[in-house]
Amino acid sequence: MTLHEAIIKVINESTKGTMSASEIADMVNQKKYYIKKDESLIAASQISARVKNYKELFKKVGSQISLLDASVIAKANALKTPYTKHLSVSSGGLNTSDWSLLEKMLLNVNNFKDCNQSEKAIPDKPGIYCIRVKNLESFPENFAQELKVRNHNIIYLGIASKSLKKRFFNQELRAKGHGTFFRSIGAVLHFRPLKGSLSEKANKRNYKFTPEDEKKIINWIDNNLIVNWIEMSKNLNEFETHIILKYKPLLNISKNTAAVPELSAIRAECVRIANDC
Numbered sequence: 001m002t003l004h005e006a007i008i009k010v011i012n013e014s015t016k017g018t019m020s021a022s023e024i025a026d027m028v029n030q031k032k033y034y035i036k037k038d039e040s041l042i043a044a045s046q047i048s049a050r051v052k053n054y055k056e057l058f059k060k061v062g063s064q065i066s067l068l069d070a071s072v073i074a075k076a077n078a079l080k081t082p083y084t085k086h087l088s089v090s091s092g093g094l095n096t097s098d099w100s101l102l103e104k105m106l107l108n109v110n111n112f113k114d115c116n117q118s119e120k121a122i123p124d125k126p127g128i129y130c131i132r133v134k135n136l137e138s139f140p141e142n143f144a145q146e147l148k149v150r151n152h153n154i155i156y157l158g159i160a161s162k163s164l165k166k167r168f169f170n171q172e173l174r175a176k177g178h179g180t181f182f183r184s185i186g187a188v189l190h191f192r193p194l195k196g197s198l199s200e201k202a203n204k205r206n207y208k209f210t211p212e213d214e215k216k217i218i219n220w221i222d223n224n225l226i227v228n229w230i231e232m233s234k235n236l237n238e239f240e241t242h243i244i245l246k247y248k249p250l251l252n253i254s255k256n257t258a259a260v261p262e263l264s265a266i267r268a269e270c271v272r273i274a275n276d277c
Contacts, residue, residue, distance in 0.1 A: 010027045128230050129228070199276070
């Protein structure tokens with residue numbers, strides 16, 4: 001990690017988002033985010049000098065140093081920063097160059113976490129999320145082979161227009177509601193809904209698995225999947241479309257020009273079972 005990357009990491013970890021050069025130096029030294037070749041401590045003057053040299057990354061008002069704006073996190077990520085602070089884009093439109101930076105932030109493997117380690121970190125804010133499988137061998141063979149053809153381990157991309165916590169974590173990873181991904185992964189893993197469980201329901205497509213099967217699916221998710229997300233409130237649909245068209249995630253059907261026919265078939269089978277009287 002370079003010194004300016006260490007400064008970014010320290011500021012991101014600060015609850016107030018702004019720090020003096022002395023405070024930053026103390027934290028960099030304490031957490032050993034950057035160690036000089038002679039192993040001497042970083043001085044506040046070195047922090048100030050580095051901040052001055054990276055005006056595109058930092059803002060200094062008086063003695064206080066902060067990140068210039070939200071896009072700086074994506075720029076740092078393009079430098080392969082290993083921290084896992086998640087990007088927030090709260091206002092304004094996004095152009096093509098922004099998309100490239102956001103894409104790197106979203107898909108950087110260093111930013112992914114195990115699902116069961118993400119509950120407290122996933123915010124109650126809008127955004128986009130990505131799901132990868134750790135090991136292709138954990139997938140049913142036919143789907144694993146398709147991932148090998150696509151040459152990546154991205155299995156799903158989705159958006160949360162209101163809350164990543166509710167849509168992404170609660171619905172998609174914990175089956176609390178109607179999660180499209182949860183229904184797909186359950187079906188791919190050979191689970192099926194209870195026969196006739198939707199026969200008297202108004203919605204005839206949002207099938208659910210039994211509570212016992214849901215627990216098994218959640219356990220599989222926790223052991224085999226990793227996740228990442230970006231907080232953003234503008235251009236969500238456009239950005240999602242861009243990413244899906246480019247990477248063709250295995251379990252996305254909508255917007256996916258390479259949607260897997262077998263996935264549609266087994267989801268349709270689940271719908272038939274759930275509506276069978």
